[in-house]
Amino acid sequence: MPEAAFTQATIGDSEFDRDTALTLREPGVYDIDLSAGWTIISAVNGGYLLAVLGRALADALPHADPFTISAHYLTASQPGPAVVRTSLVRTGRTLSTGQASLFQYDEEGREIERIRVLASYGDLDSLPDDVRTTAQPPAIPPIDQCFGPQDSPAPVPGSSAITDRLMIKLDPATLGWALGAPSGKGEMRAWFGLADGRDADPLSLLLAVDALPPTAFELGIKGWVPTVELTVHIRCRPAPGPLRVSITTRNLAGGFLEEDAEVWDTEGRLVAQSRQLARVRLG
Template sequence: MTQGTVRAAIGDSEFDRDTAVTRRAPGIYDTELSAGWTIINAVNGGYLLAVLGRALADALPHPDPFTVSAHYLTASQPGPAVVRTDVVRTGRTLSTGQASLFQQDEQGREVERIRVLASYGDLDALPDDVRTSAEPPPIPPVEECFGPQDAPGQSPVQGSTAITERLWLKLDPATLGWALGAPSGKGEMRSWFGLADGRDADPLSLLLAVDALPPTAFELGLSGWVPTVELSVHVRCRPAPGPLRVAIATRNLAGGFLEEDAEVWDSADRLVAQSRQLARTALGR
């Protein structure tokens, strides 16, 4: 997102094209999972959530995700996929639906990758009343933070890092010890966040934002893939134009699993999304 470059518009960007779904029949959508959103050895979970979120936005009478809960059953791979949706309930202010994404395995059998239950509404119809004790994360100014392009030498992440080419990340130096071989042990990750083509955030891209930073496990001294088991996202309001700030923290790694709590703040200092996920780690690495 270099100043003076042409910014992509919502609805006409790489993210929109790569999360597009085509309705084949009522409740059935075809899509193509892009290799551009892979990390290490699988398609990113936040990107997948946005794909299913787009299908549900078409299937349900309300436009915006309010709460989305996903269980990741098997690792998704780039290539063709089918999303099947089902309308569970429709009401005046909220509608609820479920969706599953399927791909074929090497034997041609259909395998379910991810299953979602979500409630949708209209963010623009929400009242303006806000009563909160939450505060934006203490991230230094952008010019004092660092992105993947600033890393000296080879990336410490082994495997695909394609997703980083589609994101604009400027990480808080206090959470970058893992990249220098000196993790802090605090289980925190904070960053300025945007899409690399300058597209502003919308409710669907918030589903990506909560799961797009390096995992907090890196700052705990672990490496390798940290696959998501379950991810629940709450979208609180439509984000204002401009960069987002994302803060993620874990307090408890036990038995090879950890939780990650994320907050996403917009340029107007509003808490626009929250999430919690359970992820699996590779202990001893």
Template sequence: MTQGMTTTAAIGDSEFDRDTAVTLREPGVYDAELSAGWTIITAVNGGYLLALLGRALGEALPHPHPFTISAHYLTASQPGPAVIRTEVVRAGRGLSTGQASLFQLDEEGREVERIRAVASYGDLDALADDVRTTATPPAIPPVEQCFGPDDSPAPIPGSSAITDRLWLKLDPATLGWALGAPSGKGEMRAWFGLADGRDHDPLSLLLAVDALPPTAFELGLKGWVPTIELTTHVRCRPAPGPLRVAITTRNLAGGFLEEDAEVWDSADRLVAQSRQLARAPRG
């Protein structure tokens, strides 16, 4: 990797791969273990959960890569055992569509649905090279001019177990919240990678769109920002190296906000886009 990262873990050998592993129980049904290492406060991170569902759907569908996946987060997931039930809705020549739901047992032993997702899968490696875009990569300073959790003399507000598994270098222009002076702009930008140096693939892009501190922090709000719905489009397989992630919020109303994310790879290609609706913290 370039820009301050060193590749150590290969795809398939990293903590991310182990913690998103699924085990086939019976056709279409997979067992999983939600790791406490990907929690924010007490809840499991939504991007990690999306990657877990994405892996199960990749096992169930005839095509290998998520093109688009939309997930509704029904109840907060907790670390521990889970079961994912999948269904193949349609298997076409170029695209296949399926749905997946993740369940956990509550304190009384009743099964509770945590997330429900619908996705279309295809083969990113078979896509044409034609690109026509007006999108441009986010203007983020070089890595050495950006800051991560380890650069702060005190714990960054809102940090959690997930930060130990990520390599994050935040744009100083979006770090006012950590210094007690939020900008009010609803923007967050960062260099992004996995802490063990694993290169990115389509599944890790599902994590990347929801792994930065919430834009609500730069709006002067503090606390958990739970995802209600998250839709992600994977546009191409990312090149080796760190990603650049830019997230913006333009409208907070009625206690809810949207976050639009763009993910760019080291070859200056837009590799993923997402939009989510989230509940704003009350702080």
């Protein structure tokens, strides 16, 4: 994809920002209409939901940047009206902690909790520059040598409306599942961005860790892989340009698997990490 594709929309003025925007009803309570544009099959993507709650907490807490956020997905969210309720747990000089839940209503008007998060927020720009790490960015071929959903001759498992809003170019080495020959390694690597060219920020990193096809596909498993729990660590504010995302699974047992994700920016910095537990529909 040409570099110009990453310089169109701006942070604060993009489809992602509009679709995660909330309306303050009263202190700590927000209304939102969950967009159908971020669905996987018929359910709203978990990373998009995490960004919605992350934006609510950024408004409700004294600090603006998510440092760590842990979410439990209780029931599948659907496009349409939702309510987010936040509360302050503790505030300090460098970190503040809060919790938030997203609710929707069933056909009988009963309130259903969809997702609950606990998060600590701070100021990423105040962090020291000292880095001591053994982590290395994933080796991914150049973008023009990778492949996205638009390159597939036919729809692939899990394809949905969300793919139109993302720039995903998958490493050919992790595309065996799309060709009917999964590698069995449980790995997924890709270049990632938003389709309208908006650069990444801490909130969109919450989406990035949960936007690639499930690693279960490379284990030879098809179908929906719903998230049970997802914890994300934001390490620094990402530089402009496409991100490199690497996700691995080492253990599928008892119908559950873990996914460990790393997100790297164009300056070769590890900007986000995550681990999630997901349910696998076997058979």
